[in-house]
Amino acid sequence: MKSIEQIAAELQGYDPQALSATAVNEFLSRLVTPVTDTEELGIFEALDRVLAQDVISPVSVPPHDNSAMDGYAFDGSQLRTGETLTLTPIGTALAGKAWQGTVGAGQCVRIMTGAIMPTGLDTVVPQEFVKAEGDAITLPAGLLQPGDNRRLLGEDVMAGQPALQKGERLTPAALGLAASLGIKTVQVMRRLKVAYFSTGDEILSLGEAPREGAVYDSNRYTVFGLLTRLGCEVIDFGVVRDEPALLEAAFRRAAAEADAIITSGGVSVGEADFTKTMMKQLGDVAFWRIAMRPGRPMAVGRIGKSVLFGLPGNPVAVMVTFLAFVRPALLQIMGSSGKAPPLLRARSAEAIRKKPGRTEYQRGTVSYGADGSLQVRTTGNQGSGVLSSMVQANGLIVLHHGQGNVTAGDEVDVMMFDGVI
Ligand code: AMP
Ligand code: MG
Secondary structure (H helix, E strand, O other): OOOHHHHHHHOOOOOOOOEOHHHHHHHHHHHOOOOOOEEEEEHHHHOOOEEOOOEEOOOOEOOOOEEOOOEEEEOHHHOOOOOOEEEEEEEEEOOOOOOOOOOOOOEEEEEOOOOEOOOOOOEEEEHHHOEEEOOEEEEOOOOOOOOOOEEOOOOOEOOOOEEEOOOOEOOHHHHHHHHHOOOOEEEEEOOOEEEEEEEOOOEEOOOOOOOOOOEEOOHHHHHHHHHHHOOOEEEEEEEEOOOHHHHHHHHHHHHHHOOEEEEEOOOOOOOOOOHHHHHHHHOEEEEEEEOEEOOOEEEEEEEOOEEEEEEOOOHHHHHHHHHHHHHHHHHHHOOOOOOOOOOEEEEEOOOEOOOOOOEEEEEEEEEEOOOOOEEEEEOOOOOOOOOHHHHHOOEEEEEOOOOOOEOOOOEEEEEEOOOOO
């Protein structure tokens, strides 16, 4: 395990007072290590979990060559370019049963979708294309090639091959694929435990009477939601008052119980409270000013074996720093090998002022413009405390470090929220 100092020394041009967003991701990817404990779960329980080993298929899917259509199966070598072909059906192959029989030249077998291809037959003509004449059927010229409308044995998954790979998060499609192989349980990485608390003497817990200068805690709720979406086991330490003994107890308990600790508030430069002091005292922690907006101050490091993410206090800054930095780092700890989903490109419906030299995340709503192409509009007041603009948004417009002003009609990158928050 590398210390903060060692990681900092590895990174070129590391400047804790003006760290770029990409440098933050790079730093965190060196700080965290994936969990190693695994557990075996039934398929239904395994949704969203990270696979701990490849799933090697015990069978081929499909297990036989079979028909992709309702129609007539025949030997495709009888097809002649530019000529019709007349065949006589001699039986019917139904799905779920093997049709036994020998098919000679000029003969065919009526076949249903999914039925095993009778021995020697490799091509299916869909029933809507044939003309029936007495007992025989005639195929039009030029419609088919040998092998058409046949699904090949193992074309989905071949026996002995990895159907799913270690590090994959189990999506609904992956659950279905595992089940299609007859697999009832999978080995997955254990769930992460993540403890979180809010700091600041002005922060009220729900149920407390309002008082002047105080605000209700919203960060614990957004963090709860974000962590739950990721499939983490959450441990809520509430609002911790600005007293060294209380902060120390919270950090120590969190470090003893959790893989990661997320706090909000108390990490900015002018901060008078004890949060930073306690982090420094109990752990190996770096305090950063990140070249970004919103979310400039952040503390990162380790307390005991737990990774610490000390997020800023402003509610939007908490969500943005979580999405940009904490989420990818947690996925790495979870053992996920997945890459962040690609950013969407949309035309900006308006001009946006942007200074080069920092990454800006603006809340945006992506929709279809009059011409049917994707457009994005900011959700108004971009203040880092304005959580309602986060509720209205369906994504974050990512204005990259080197980027300058955006002119209306320019394409911009958007990190969509769907499935993420
Ligand atoms: P700080 O980073 O502690 O300076 O906090 C920045 C701003 O965020 C201040 O206006 C705080 O009142 C506000 N804030 C801090 N923590 C929370 C919280 N848990 N819920 C809502 N607002 C908060
Ligand atoms: Mg504060």
